[in-house]
Amino acid sequence: MRHVIFPSWLNLPTRDSRKKLWKRVRRIIFRNRRPLMTAIATAGCVLGVRYLGLLQPFELATFDVFIQQRPGESPDPRIVIVTIDDPDIEEMGSWPLSDADMAAMLKEIRSYNPRLIGLDIYRDISVGMGRAELRDVFETTPNLIGIEKIADDSSLGVHPPPLLEAQGQVGFNNVILDIDGHVRRSILFWQVEEETHRSFALQLVLAYLEAEGRGMAISPTDPNSILLGDTPLPSLQPNSGSYVGVDAGGYQILHLPRQNSQPFEMVSLTKLMRGDVDADLFRDRIVLIGSTAASLKDFFMTAHTDSLAGSARPISGVELQGHFISQLLSVALDGRSPVRFLADPLEIVWISSWAMLGVALSWKLRRSKYVIWLLLIVSTGLIGGCFIAFLGNWWVPILPALLTLWGGGLSVMLHTAYLQEELRKSKDFLQSVINTIPDPVFVKDRFQKWIVLNEAFAHFVGYAPISLLNQNDFNIFPIEQAEQLLEQDQYTLETGESSEAEVALTNLNGHTYQVAVKRSLHKDAAGNRFLVGIIHDITRQKQVEVELRRQTEELARTNAELKRSEDHLRHLAYHDGLTGLPNRDLFMEQLDHFISWAAEHDKLVSVLFLDLDGFKHINDTYGHAIGDLLLKAVARRLSNSLRSSDILGRFGGDEFVVLLPGIHSAEDIEIVARKLVTAVTQPFVLEQHQIHVTTSIGISFYPHHAQKPKELVDYADQAMYRAKEMGKNRYTLAKALLSDSSTASSS
Structure with a gap:
């Protein structure tokens, strides 16, 4: 095997030195876990608020000030x-x-x-x-x-x-x-x-x-x-x-x-x-x-355009x-650079680093007045630096950085005051109240061993009180349960925060309970810490919750089925059963809505009334099944010839209606009418039958012909019959606007 010899100046660490370095880093992290966790929590809260968009108006206002x-x-x-x-x-x-x-x-x-x-x-x-x-x-x-x-x-x-x-x-x-x-x-x-x-x-x-x-x-x-x-x-x-x-x-x-x-x-x-x-x-x-x-x-x-004076x-x-x-x-x-931004990971690092700095300054000084002055000086430097970066066309988040700087510093100050207050609590207080509580209660030291407990706790686990003192969870409960209790205890001991968790505990007799364990941390004047836990049996409550959850799921399924039925019935009530198009009731509702809209926005709304020429002959020749297929094919072709904002409906038989909202002029309406006439004129191939059909169209529009939906449809209907009288396969405008000589046709 060939050995690689590294130069002496490289000084690669050996395995032992790496282990020592890692242990040292762990000790540093453990000693500083409180400020580190405070900084992480502060940065997390600010980032969470920021990514919810709650800071965006203020950051945009800061951008305006910099501009x-x-x-x-x-x-x-x-x-x-x-x-x-x-x-x-x-x-x-x-x-x-x-x-x-x-x-x-x-x-x-x-x-x-x-x-x-x-x-x-x-x-x-x-x-x-x-x-x-x-x-x-x-x-x-x-x-x-x-x-x-x-x-x-x-x-x-x-x-x-x-x-x-x-x-x-x-x-x-x-x-x-x-x-x-x-x-x-x-x-x-x-x-x-x-x-x-x-x-x-x-x-x-x-x-x-x-x-x-x-x-x-x-x-x-x-x-x-x-x-x-x-x-x-x-x-x-x-x-x-x-x-x-x-x-x-x-x-x-x-x-x-x-x-x-x-x-x-x-x-x-x-x-x-x-x-x-x-x-x-x-x-x-x-x-x-x-x-x-x-x-x-x-x-x-x-x-x-907004000045600092408010004008x-x-x-x-x-x-x-x-x-x-x-x-x-x-x-x-001119080579002017566009505005540049930090990538998302760099923004997170940037904002979090100011939380670290605020916590570090407050943790080291501990005296409030010095911390406040130092935070003010650092904030001024932060604002100035961000403005200089902005002059170089870099938009760096400033408000989240300020919030994490001050949030981290003030959090440590408040936590220090809290610790000083907790030190005044006495262990004697725990001794005097623990036996007055009917629920199982235990007190552990910092090594997580029982040092005080009441009779209810001993009865709950099935052991004599004297045999439990100076023991831990691993001596009493199954290993999986003991590990879970250890993790929850450790959280309260390390953070000093009260907590409540639900776990399963099995006693000496093999009976398993569902319990809620509430923990809190107490300290005496000498700085000794005591973990106090209260156990509440919630086995029956959990059984009730399971039953309620089952009933809730059944009710949700029932409600969903009712909603689907309601939606289906509403669709049947407002849509044509053959073509799926809006029926007369739904079309008239939509027409009434768009007339109100057109009155507010000074727009035209047009109604086109279509009737197929010779449809009865097709039914008699090919049968009603082919007739139904033709109606559906005509509906599809008409729909494809309209805008997405237009509305196509069926009044029954071979009568169709079209609603054109937001039309600019009568010429635009005629363009649509010619397009529809041409679309229907193209032959249809249905079950190996080539079928030719045409359509006659009557046109009316608001506000020139009528102000009410029914009158507008009636004018279009009358105009359609005039188109049939003039030879079919054409469109004509309602008489209320134009004379007979002004009608138009399409081949």
């Missing part, structure tokens, strides 16, 4: 904002701006040769005169980026300008609010139905970087992160920084606003349209256009987009 205390920055020379405030709206004479006014504004800006134009104004439909002129501007301005709003839980969304969308010149301007309503995050990508959308700010930044010969790429070290320019831009995670379980969907980053009272050059719309603008102000810059009018209420609170100055949506763009450009072109 506000950063040194000021110069205005960003790459961005100019054209503002539209209330005087501008009054000057223009209307809001929204007409297509003609918007085209004139964009032409005026374009004449100054900006690098990019960001239109932070919704324009999903035409307004006033000038539609062709605005379309021409959209077609001839490749450096123009428009906006859309993606539908989310709070709104239905706003579509982008169709022409800009077709040209790929659109980005979403959705913002994410924290629990206090502030914007501290920006989202770059949003996945909607397997399609990735880019934000308005990112679209402008990427176009700007393209002219600089830079762009965006996947990070070679982390496939889930991107490189902006040459700088990694990792995405925000649910527990990044002081966030706890935040929704980090899409691709979010922490927003760092530009610290300046006037971060961007601003020009009013009125001044622009009068030509009173320096040509160099717009040349080769990003020009953002958006509302700053107080009447339009497009304002947001951010980390730098708040929200910023407009277009300014917020400017901050998003400025931050991304600074990362890509």
Whole structure:
């Protein structure tokens, strides 16, 4: 065998030296077990509270304070904002701006040769005169980026300008609010139905970087992160920084606003349209256009809008987009680092280390006034250090560290006071009261041997009292029970805390009891510790608990069966038995609900009444079984042709109804109707029979035709019969809105 000779300077420890080292470490840990356990408990409590999210509002407020205390920055020379405030709206004479006014504004800006134009104004439909002129501007301005709003839980969304969308010149301007309503995050990508959308700010930044010969790429070290320019831009995670379980969907980053009272050059719309603008102000810059009018209420609170004095100055949506763009450009072109966070394990170590420090300082000094002053000094250093780290774009948890520092220090101070009070207790007190208690009572010394016990305890275990003195559990009880009692006694002796535990004990006669043992620790003036235990027989109680548990489980099963039956009956009552679609009662309830919703939100609600053409002939020719299969197939095809928010129901026979909530215009309703007519016209193959069927559709919508659900359905029903009279396989609108000549058909 070949021997390996290590150099003398390596000094590898031998087996004996390792054993000695381990024994020494164990002794150190044992001697300091109280402060160590205090530190662990303090850190655990603070971490538990933190991961429940209870500290998040205060940590976010601390983040805001740090943002506000950063040194000021110069205005960003790459961005100019054209503002539209209330005087501008009054000057223009209307809001929204007409297509003609918007085209004139964009032409005026374009004449100054900006690098990019960001239109932070919704324009999903035409307004006033000038539609062709605005379309021409959209077609001839490749450096123009428009906006859309993606539908989310709070709104239905706003579509982008169709022409800009077709040209790929659109980005979403959705913002994410924290629990206090502030914007501290920006989202770059949003996945909607397997399609990735880019934000308005990112679209402008990427176009700007393209002219600089830079762009965006996947990070070679982390496939889930991107490189902006040459700088990694990792995405925000649910527990990044002081966030706890935040929704980090899409691709979010922490927003760092530009610290300046006037971060961007601003020009009013009125001044622009009068030509009173320096040509160099717009040349080769990003020009953002958006509302700053107080009447339009497009304002947001951010980390730098609340001051320490309590005043708040929200910023407009277009300014917020400017901050998003400025931050991304600074990362890509100026080498500005994005905000970085400690990994979760490092955060736990960071927070726990301050608990250790607080406990160590308090344990060593023991005198309260010195501990308080020292904790104040250390806290000041902690706050200053975290702020310096923040200036380097590191967000380090400060509030949990302060809580563990003070929690650990104060816990030791309170525990020391408690120990001093306990030392005043006397062993004589135990002697005087133990025999007055009818339950079995025992007293053990620190070696866990019985030194005092009453007659009830001796009777319980089946031994004479004299034979039990100076004995332990292993001399009386089975080894498994004795080990369990030893562990519970040791816990109380080491922690000094009272405890209560349920165990099984077998006495000398072989009878096993279920008992609850309550333990407490007592000390005399000399520091001797005594473990006092009281045993309560709970055998009968446990038997009752088992029976109650069995009855509870049976009751739970019965309730579950009743609930399933109730749900099944409700489904049968409100759904068609053949197709599974909502029946007349459920459809009318939902229609009534959406009419109320539409009245509050100024929306249209449409009802489409469908009847299959020639269905009776199909029943007579192929039989009712084929007819039923056809009805189910038609129901499936209609459902697949509708949005998830639309409602399809069956009134009976071959009559179907469709509810379209949140419709913008009558043209949208006709699009859906044509789609349904086309879908039904396609042949059905049922049990090797190719069956052709068509449908006639009547259309009504709220509020133009009727205000009540039944009237709205009746109008649609009447319109359906008119469609049949006109030749079937078509749709027609109710007469209350249009004349006969205005009906439309679909082949």
